[in-house]
Amino acid sequence: MVRYIIRRLFALIPVILVLTFIVFAILSMTPGDATTIILGSDYTPELGAKLRVQLGLDRPLIVQYFHYITHLMRGDFGMSYVMHAPVLDQLRPRLANTAWIVASAMFLCVSFGIPIGIRSATKPNSFFSQCTMVFGLMGVSMPIFWLGLLLILLFSVKLDWLPSSGLDHGLKSLILPAVTLGFNYMANIMRTTRSSMMEAIRQDFIRTARAKGVSEHKVIYDHALGNALMPTITIIGMDVGTLLGGVVLTETVFSIPGMGRLLVEAINQRDTPCVLGTLVVMAICVAVSNLIVDLIYAYIDPRVRAQYGAKARKA
Amino acid sequence: MQATSTARPFTTKKEFYAQFKKKSIAHELWLRFLKNKTAVMGLIIFCIIVAVAITAPWITNYDTVVIKMNIAERLQPPSMNHWFGTDELGRDILARIVYGARVSLVIGISAIFVSLMVGLVLGGAAGYYGGKTDSLIMRGTDVFLCLPDVLLALAIIAAFGNTKLNLTIAIGLAFSPKFSRVVRSAVIGVRDNEYIEAARSIGALDKRIISRHVLPNCIGPIIVQVTLYVANAILTIAALSFLGLGIQPPTPEWGNMLASGRTYMRDFPHIVMAPGLAIFFTILALNLLGDGLRDTLDPRLKH
Amino acid sequence: MNAQQNTLEIKNLTVEYVVDDEVVHAVTGVNITIPAGKTFGLVGETGAGKTTTALSILNLLPLPAGRIVSGEIFVNGQDVFKLSPKQLRAMRGSQVAMVFQDPMSSLNPIKTVGEQIAEGMKIHREVSDKEALRQATNMLEMVGIPGGRVSEYPHQFSGGMKQRVIIAIALACNPELLIADEPTTALDVTIQAQVLKLIKELREKSPMVMLMITHALGIVAEVCDFVGIMYAGRIVECGTLADIFDNLRHPYTRGLFDSLPDIENRRAELKPIPGLIPDPMNLPPGCAFHPRCSYAKPECSRDLPQVRWLSDTHYVSCHLYNETVENML
Numbered sequence: 010m011v012r013y014i015i016r017r018l019f020a021l022i023p024v025i026l027v028l029t030f031i032v033f034a035i036l037s038m039t040p041g042d043a044t045t046i047i048l049g050s051d052y053t054p055e056l057g058a059k060l061r062v063q064l065g066l067d068r069p070l071i072v073q074y075f076h077y078i079t080h081l082m083r084g085d086f087g088m089s090y091v092m093h094a095p096v097l098d099q100l101r102p103r104l105a106n107t108a109w110i111v112a113s114a115m116f117l118c119v120s121f122g123i124p125i126g127i128r129s130a131t132k133p134n135s136f137f138s139q140c141t142m143v144f145g146l147m148g149v150s151m152p153i154f155w156l157g158l159l160l161i162l163l164f165s166v167k168l169d170w171l172p173s174s175g176l177d178h179g180l181k182s183l184i185l186p187a188v189t190l191g192f193n194y195m196a197n198i199m200r201t202t203r204s205s206m207m208e209a210i211r212q213d214f215i216r217t218a219r220a221k222g223v224s225e226h227k228v229i230y231d232h233a234l235g236n237a238l239m240p241t242i243t244i245i246g247m248d249v250g251t252l253l254g255g256v257v258l259t260e261t262v263f264s265i266p267g268m269g270r271l272l273v274e275a276i277n278q279r280d281t282p283c284v285l286g287t288l289v290v291m292a293i294c295v296a297v298s299n300l301i302v303d304l305i306y307a308y309i310d311p312r313v314r315a316q317y318g319a320k321a322r323k324a
Numbered sequence: 325m326q327a328t329s330t331a332r333p334f335t336t337k338k339e340f341y342a343q344f345k346k347k348s349i350a351h352e353l354w355l356r357f358l359k360n361k362t363a364v365m366g367l368i369i370f371c372i373i374v375a376v377a378i379t380a381p382w383i384t385n386y387d388t389v390v391i392k393m394n395i396a397e398r399l400q401p402p403s404m405n406h407w408f409g410t411d412e413l414g415r416d417i418l419a420r421i422v423y424g425a426r427v428s429l430v431i432g433i434s435a436i437f438v439s440l441m442v443g444l445v446l447g448g449a450a451g452y453y454g455g456k457t458d459s460l461i462m463r464g465t466d467v468f469l470c471l472p473d474v475l476l477a478l479a480i481i482a483a484f485g486n487t488k489l490n491l492t493i494a495i496g497l498a499f500s501p502k503f504s505r506v507v508r509s510a511v512i513g514v515r516d517n518e519y520i521e522a523a524r525s526i527g528a529l530d531k532r533i534i535s536r537h538v539l540p541n542c543i544g545p546i547i548v549q550v551t552l553y554v555a556n557a558i559l560t561i562a563a564l565s566f567l568g569l570g571i572q573p574p575t576p577e578w579g580n581m582l583a584s585g586r587t588y589m590r591d592f593p594h595i596v597m598a599p600g601l602a603i604f605f606t607i608l609a610l611n612l613l614g615d616g617l618r619d620t621l622d623p624r625l626k627h
Numbered sequence: 628m629n630a631q632q633n634t635l636e637i638k639n640l641t642v643e644y645v646v647d648d649e650v651v652h653a654v655t656g657v658n659i660t661i662p663a664g665k666t667f668g669l670v671g672e673t674g675a676g677k678t679t680t681a682l683s684i685l686n687l688l689p690l691p692a693g694r695i696v697s698g699e700i701f702v703n704g705q706d707v708f709k710l711s712p713k714q715l716r717a718m719r720g721s722q723v724a725m726v727f728q729d730p731m732s733s734l735n736p737i738k739t740v741g742e743q744i745a746e747g748m749k750i751h752r753e754v755s756d757k758e759a760l761r762q763a764t765n766m767l768e769m770v771g772i773p774g775g776r777v778s779e780y781p782h783q784f785s786g787g788m789k790q791r792v793i794i795a796i797a798l799a800c801n802p803e804l805l806i807a808d809e810p811t812t813a814l815d816v817t818i819q820a821q822v823l824k825l826i827k828e829l830r831e832k833s834p835m836v837m838l839m840i841t842h843a844l845g846i847v848a849e850v851c852d853f854v855g856i857m858y859a860g861r862i863v864e865c866g867t868l869a870d871i872f873d874n875l876r877h878p879y880t881r882g883l884f885d886s887l888p889d890i891e892n893r894r895a896e897l898k899p900i901p902g903l904i905p906d907p908m909n910l911p912p913g914c915a916f917h918p919r920c921s922y923a924k925p926e927c928s929r930d931l932p933q934v935r936w937l938s939d940t941h942y943v944s945c946h947l948y949n950e951t952v953e954n955m956l
Contacts, residue, residue, distance in 0.1 A: 027467045038483045134691075146615075150608035152559055154566050155582060155600035158589060166590050213732040220685055220727075221747040221796065222720035225712075235737050250472030257474065258563055272475075273567050276482040284482050288475060295470045311737055311780040 013307060017300055026078070028292050029285075033074050036281050046090045046279050081289070087282040091275075096286040099271060104290065106176060107256055107267035113183045114191035114252060119245065122195040126202025126241075131229055133207060141199055148196020153255050157189040157262035174264035190259045194248055201244045202237065209237040239310055246302025250295045356620050363616020369609035377425035384419040391415070391574045399592045408598040411581065412588050417598050420576035424602065427577045431492050432558040436550060438496025439503045446500070447507025452515060461504065468501035474560055481569055491570060495557050506549045510542035544621040548614050555610035562603050578603045633701075634804055634836040635661040635684070640698035642679050642688065651907045653679040655860045657698075659838075661804075661853065666830065666837040668851030670844065670883070672904055676860040677840045678728070681806045684838075685719050702804060721751040724797035728809040730789035734781040740767070740792045741777035747799045766795040770825060787818035791825065798829065808840045823849060844883065848872065853940075856880050859905050859915035866941030874954070876943045878920045881956050914946065922947055922955070 043066060044057040061067050065076055080087065086096035129138035164185060165173035176182045209215070210233050218232045219225075257269030264270075268287050275283035358364060376383070394414030402409045408417035450461035468476065473495075480494035564570030565579030573580050578599040585595035637659040644651040654676040661667045669677050682688050684700055686707060700707040702723055710718065727733045735743060744766050745759035754762070764774040770791040781789060790810060797805060807826070811819040827850060830837060839850055847854055847868070854871040856864045856879065864877040875881060882900035889895055902919035905911055911918055917927035927946050935948045947955040 024467050024470065028470055031467070032471070032479055035479050035483045040485065146608070146611060150555070150604060150611050152562060152600065152603045152607065154563060154579075155596070155603060158582065158586065158596050158600070162589060162593055162596075166593075213727065213729060214735040216687060217727060217733045217793070217796070218735070218746075219687055220719055220725045222716045222718070222750050223746065224716060224750075232735055232738075236735070250470070250475075254472040254474030254563075257478075258566065261567060272478065273569065276478065276569060279482075281482075284479070288471070288479055291475060292470045295472065299470070309737065311739075312782050 014304060017303060021296055021300055024296055025293055028296070029078065029081070029289050030074055032285060032288050032292070033077060034070060036285055037070060037073070039279060039281055043090060043281060047093075077285075086286040086289075089275075089280050089283045091278045091280040091283070096282050099283065100268065100286055100290060103266055103268045103271050106265055107260070107269060109176070109183060110186050110190060110259060110265065110267065111252055111256055113187035114194065115245075115249075117187050118191040118195035118198055122198030123202050123241065126199045127206055127229070127234065129199075130203045130206030130210065130237075138203075141203060145196045145200040145203070149193055149200070151192055151196075153189050153192055154258045154262050156192055157185070157259060160185050160189060161262070176265055186259050186263045186265060189262065190252060190255050193255065194252060197244060197248060198241065202241045205237040205240040206233060209233040212236070235309070239306060242302060242305055242309075246298060246305075249298040253291050253295060353620055357616060360616045360619055362612050363619070366609045366612025366614075366616060369605060370613055373425055373606055373609065374429065376422055377429050380422045380426055383422055384416070386423060391576075399588060399595065401592070401594050409592075409594045411585060411595055417581075417595070420581060421578065421598055421602050424576040424578045424581065424599070425606075427488075427571055427575065428558045428561055428603075428606065431488060431495070431561050432554050434492045435495035435557045435561075436499065436554045438493060439499040439553065440546075440550060442496070442500040443503030443507045447504035448511055450504065451508040451511025454515075458508075462508075465501035465504050473498040473502075473556065474563060477560060477564065478569065481564065486564070486569055486572070488571070491561065491564070495560055498560070499553055499557065503549065503553065507542065507546060510545045513545075514542055545618075548618040548621065551610055551614035551617060555607045555614070558610075559603065559607055632662050633660050634663050634703055635659065635667075635838065636699075636701040637680070637684070638699045638701075640680065640683060640700065641696040642676075642683055642698075643694050643696050644679075644692045645694060646692055649908050652860055652910060653693075653907060654683070657857075657860075657862055659855060659862070659865075661836050661838065663836060664834045665852040666839055666850055667853045667855065668847040669838060669840045669855050669857055670842060670847055671857035672842055674904055674907065675857040676907075677857055678808055680857075681725065681808050681838065681840055684804075684806060685723055685725060686715055687719075687725075717751070720747040720802070721800040722802055723804045723806065724800070724802035726790075726793050726797045726805065726807045726810045729813050730786055730793055731813065733793055734789060736781055739778050739780055740784070740795075744777075744792070744796050744799050747796060751800045763795075763799070766799055767792070769798075769829075770795045771821075787814050787821060790814060790818075790822055794822070794825065794829075801833065802835065804836045804838065806838045806840070809842070810839075811846065812841070812843075826850065844887065856883070859910055860907065861915065861944065863916065863945065864941075864943045866938075870938070870941035874941070876937065876941075876948065876954060876956065877945050878922045878947070878956065879916050882919075 043064070044060045045052050047060065048056060065073055068076075077087065084097065086100065088094065089096050089099060092099060125141055129135070129141035132138055161173045164171045171185050172178045172182050173185070206229075210229070212233075215228060215232060218228050223232070253269075256267065257272060259265070260267040260269040261273060268290065272284060272287040272291075274280075275287065380386075392415070394410070396414060397406075397410050398412055398414040400406060400410045406416045406418065408421065411417055411420065446461050446465075450458045471479070476498040477491075477494040480497065481490060484490045484494070561570055562577065562579030562582075565572075565577045566583045568580075568583060571577035571580055573584060581599040582596055585592075585599070589596045637657060640654055640657045642654040644653055657676070657680055659667060659669070659680070669680065671677050679688070679693075682693075683695060684702070684707065686695075688695065695708065702718065705718075707715070707718070734740070741760055741763045744763035745756070748754055748759045748762055749756070760777065764777045767777055768774045772788060772791055772795075776784075781792070784792065790813075794810070810826070811822050814822060823846060826837075829835070830850075837850075839846070841847060851868055853867055854865065855862045856871070856877060858879050864871065864875065864880050866874075871880065875884065879900070882898075885898045886900060888897060900919055905915055905918070911928070913926070913928045913930055914920075914923075914932050917923045920927065924946055930946070932944045932946045933949070934942050934944050935952070936942045937948070937952045
């Protein structure tokens, strides 16, 4: 099992390398001269040329990339074209903010989405279940930036219960952004949990369990859920990427100084190192979360574990 | 085969067999689809949106109503003159929504068309040939899956700028990895069927097998995903425009309408209602349609 | 037969499934009685209603479609349909156990076989986890699987082994009634023989009553004391093994035996029963077998045949025997 983890960690590295290279390559095609951005009003052609050589911008792409990666491994994300400061300095505080929002969204979604999904699977034709399906459908169709605006209108402007921007009010500030960000996600989790539970309950081994006299509660929450959890976890894991995409929008709507907003600002200002840095961090987060999902999967499903753990014996 | 009574309406073998052909598979599927009320609703809503988009030039005039500023009438709430009110520059919101539909639909559909082309080639090759080709292509898409759609599109736009063409290509490429996977699994589902082996055993060429046997049977899940991804693409366009990185004003797009209206929404909430509802209903309709298609093409899933 | 001695009594059981407003008459008016220590073989083709009958005993019909319309089932004198859910659960697995048809899907893939065997013990007996595991290991040995495999997962076992595990689960709490629903159908012939042998050995060891559901007459001959022939939801003939094998009366039973290939006479033409089993949503009027019966008379398509006792143990439900007990075939 430990070997499996280590192997997957190692497999992660080429993925991240290729990923960063692709992003690097795409961004290197940004039109306009980086030197004009850096120097701003101080720009002259000679200064620009000197800067280019200094920054290594005249070297071939591969060399530039190599340079970037070696620095990256030391934690050096380069210098922002606009802020004239290390990109890392800008990333650090923002990463924490983004992490808060994403974590609260995930927490909300999993702790509400899964139980609701399970309940509605056990009584598929009940009113509760139908409502769940409707909510699920609405939920995945809702554009979250609009939802954010609507929530602000209702809870901030009209009712004045919750703050509409920033993170200054502690936990209260997190509520609306978390709900907004997690809306699609939770609807997805509810739907998936519901359908995979329904699928699991239909299986023959559930009948075997009932025939043994197992209580209905255990049948649902142990036998069925254990098997239904796997597709649900796959979805939860896969969608971390969507959450990161959504966080850009959420931070914009709620004016939260996080990585998403940084990305948008950097793009607008053509601050390529910043854009690159943000995207790389986000990509690494997604890759790591995919890995975690795979590991959880392996832990839960003995069939997967068997492939990488003890040798499987067949009589 | 003889006609044994004068009541028989057909007299040749051809006509006799023709009566069975009428109930073709497509017809049966259509009937089954119609039984799903929510799916039909989705189809109707979507058709309305498409119809509105197509007939936009006849409904309202672009230059005078959609783009022209009319400060005197700014920020008016919904009324008989302006069903959805006016925006911060005095323009009729309904007219802008109508034209916004054109932008969203055109770019959304074209982008997914791009994804489809790429996905068919890559996914089809991966699924059909298996082995090394499969591993290689799958590794490739694996890498891209670490960058969610919005972010990848953002990266491309950051580099290449946000013209309509770039947007289409950016979003198209962003969805291609996912699409390749879908195509690949559809192909794999079909490839191992015995009729493929049968075709091969009589010497049919790969190209023929793929186009005549594999692809037609894969179409089901692919069509479902196309529908769902178009919804996603339209959402992505709106999101990008909302961030200021997609369609720029004054061209009306539902996302950028929300962005520019945002500043005024506290006192004039109507300004963010219509564009949001437009996005919501379009996506809802496509999701209903996609789910309905999925249920129609694989009824096993429902029961 | 003294009612007190009967471990299982099914009286006039009628079960329906309701699917999309259509009614499937799965089981109609079935009576089965099994005295202590005996094995009853329920024979019939697929779709005859055998599994439904079995599931009804434990009230395990798939909801919401399945509905018990009428009838009573007594296990050791207890009326199953009047039990509270708690009492019913107490009965399942301890008094009555079931072995299902498809071993491939009847085991929970994410639990070890040991856990699955021990689960029943932990519910019905007050045993510690350690003790339950130990007993589970014993059960495995009893069905011929090395005890060390108790911590392995179902996917690590072959089909025949899985079926043995299922038998181990069923017998874990020493049930008084074992219902075996086509326990060997999904297995290869050689494995079938092994599992059958195991079942016979286990039966000898303990005075267990068994309801053996099968469509194979060979298995019936090996294991059963009584036989009931089921067709389209009704029992058309029922009696001891000798009654059915040596003195069969119903045309359908005749057809079943005739359709067995004769190993001595390889060149003889096969004699299948003509036609197909009827659609349970649309049963033929009168006797459900009449469209395929070579002895059919006019009343067969109108009236349901009554049950006619030919001896103490043997009854048949056929219009041929309305007036006489002589063999009409």
